[in-house]
Amino acid sequence: MTSTPRRARLALPAATAALALSGAVLAAAPAQASGGTPVPPRPAVTERPATASPAELAQRAQESGVALRNGTATAPGAQPEAGPSAEAPSGRVDPKIIGGKDASISEAPWMVQLHYYDDKDNDDPADDEGYFCGGTLVAPAKVLTAAHCVYGLDWTENGTIVAGTAQLPDKTGLHGGRVAGVWRQWVNPTYRPSTTSGGDLAVLTLTEALPYKTLRPTTSGDTASYANGTPATVYGWGRTSSTSQDISPTLKKATVPMRSDASCTSYWGSDFVPGQMACAGDAASGQDAGTVSPCNGDSGGPLVVNGRIAGVVSWGVEDCVASGAYAVYAKVGSYVGEVNSRVDDTDLDFDGLADLFARTPGGDAYEYYSLGDSWPYLGNRLSLGDWGGVSLVRQGDLDRDFWQDYVYRASDGVLYTLAFDGVDAYESIRVGGGWNAMKDLRVPGDLSGDALPDLVAKDKDGVLWLYPGKGDGTFGSRVRIGGGWATYTITGKGDYNRDGRPDLLARDGSGVLWLYPGTGKAAPALGSRVRVGGGWNAYSAFATAGDTTGDGRPDLLARDSSGVMWLYKGTGKSGTATFKTRVRVGGGWNAFNLLG
Known part of the structure; x- marks a missing residue:
């Protein structure tokens, strides 16, 4: 079977190619403490990397949002082979809320949108590359997302983060949201893009600290969050139907039960790796009705248990509703040491x-x-x-x-x-x-x-x-x-x-x-x-x-x-x-x- 991560590919207008990166040096002068006590000289004069201006980031996000709202988001193509699996059902593995309901940004202020577009430095739109994923603000300037949303991509050059809004951007604006660029990206070094294994997690460092509430990952010793039947909530802007590639213009959420590793291995066989992955949700019904599952565009979003991030949306069956299928998440508790060191x-x-x-x-x-x-x-x-x-x-x-x-x-x-x-x-x-x-x-x-x-x-x-x-x-x-x-x-x-x-x-x-x-x-x-x-x-x-x-x-x-x-x-x-x-x-x- 083939592995197709649940980031959404965008067909964006060639005009986005005109965006140029620029930046300014932050000049910091010595300050004085209260009471007249001299303060030591400023600690650094090192320049940060140049980044796109807020106006450029906003334009990039708006054009991405328009493309998403127009239904030009499709599943990525030409994904690497995952290798045969005798135990896994036939079909395609596809990384992804179907069956969800609206969520306000006030109940999930840490949710952010990840918009990516690369025009390959030419005027030919045929080779343009664009993706959309979700993410979680785990610190004011740090976003936790899926490795397959970041691997092989230059988010510093081509990425835009939108926070503080439940709506996708459109030509009218950001709907109260705020944009930030990406300074640095980290992909879990054990992640294997040619398979579904290795800990599908990444951390983006933003160009500025955002003024929104953050959400912490769970701890390494947490077993209760993964116990069978424990209620969890998944958030995202992904597809809401197996019959349409359109992703949701507004934030969605769904409550799903955590499932044992055995539930996922019974369907996925060796493609599901206990310890690296978490299983959640009821088995899909074979159609939209009766299925509650993340889908394309939900990649990188959080699976929240008791106010902590227990999982990150990773992969599942193509079109998300195949009978008996379970959604698979990166198991954050197994990699929290690696993640926190980058936070x-x-x-x-x-x-x-x-x-x-x-x-x-x-x-x-x-x-x-x-x-x-x-x-x-x-x-x-x-x-x-x-x-x-x-x-x-x-x-x-x-x-x-x-x-x-x-x-x-x-x-x-x-x-x-x-x-x-x-x-x-x-x-x-x-x-x-x-x-x-x-x-x-x-x-x-x-x-x-x-x-x-x-x-x-x-x-x-x-x-x-x-x-x-x-x-x-x-x-x-x-x-x-x-x-x-x-x-x-x-x-x-x-x-x-x-x-x-x-x-x-x-x-x-x-x-x-x-x-x-x-x-x-x-x-x-x-x-x-x-x-x-x-x-x-x-x-x-x-x-x-x-x-x-x-x-x-x-x-x-x-x-x-x-x-x-x-x-x-x-x-x-x-x-x-x-x-x-x-x-x-x-x-x-x-x-x-x-x-x-």
Whole structure:
């Protein structure tokens, strides 16, 4: 049988080819903190990639919407062969709401439209390529969708995201919606486009943070959401009939029951891969009447269970209603570690690789940009000017706007967040005073499970505290994690064991490094520790900005007593296998007394 993903192909007017990409450099001037306290110089002057203007994006979306409303959306052709399957029924596999009802954007504010058009840089419309898919806003500047909606396509050059509306665009406008471009795309590396397997998931990074409510993926330990009979809701703008290629001009939803893996394997045979895929819905009736199923154009949309994304619309039978067929979804719980690492991957030069802040005792500060998984791992540096008068600096994206923020403590004990203001400058946000009482601070990610990055602090008495992030650069009332941390050096940023929850690393007084897994809730924030290994007292400093190498796994930088920096590459495992064998970055790093 052949594999045909449920993105919808568009026959768009050649006029779309006239759209050109342009962009402007965002000039950010130093800001001043309240009370006259000087703020360190702005953290970056690196240009973001040029993107289409809002007017160009809106025009592109409107032309796509007109094509969709005119019924020129068809199933993609020339899809790769999936290979024979003796158990699967004859016919075609086709990635896709039939039997649904209207949904308002107020009940699904995180739903977004993905419009794609490529004119192949010529005037011949015969080779033009256009697609439509759904997606979910999982962070203000991040969209979760299906890999088959993204694989092999250049969304930065040819994509437009429409959010904030339940209606497709048309020649009159966006119906209250808002457009954004795509800066970066990630396709699950295990996805196999020639088959139906591998985890059909992708994440798009947008050109701006959108002001809409987000929806979180489920967790890796979630089994209840996939239990047979559990009610789920699927959303999309896809086909509403097996006899017409027209997709819906308004957002639809349908409630379907989760089904056991056995239900899907009974129909699909080996094409359905348990663990990678989720089964949902009742078996199709053979016609529109009696069938409730996603269809073409619904690809990439969410399957929502108990307020979390349990699945992403992936594939099913051609025309969506063949008797006995079940719809298949990418199982988000199996890949949440991979997905979340791409949701929280903000860096200093916008390439998705974690960079490093470093400051000398004289106050000279620098950004060191990651080279990815290539020696010497940290490359060109950019001077940030004088950061004297600062006693601690940490990196993170506290407001989730895809601009890296700095949390810094002034010598008088006042804590600040330095964040991009969303227009053209960085501003300093005063968190509060008295932070000299803390021996260390870390920004490991969202420990409390509310999708907002948090702060962890160790006080002078050895008590560890969690300060839940508010998403605006400030923090809520602290929650006690526990005592007995006086002899520990805390570090870490990201999800080291790949369970979809950030963790904390801590070195004890005897030099043993421990992994404390995050629980996804504020209390208790950390689970039982797991030993990583001994001998870590050889290091005088740690730096953890995230995924330095770009493989989706957080890494650890460690400086030894002679000033040599070492990189420990994360593996996504736990215990002694948490990191690969260390690799040397270079010497001379004892020139710095503050690392991010």
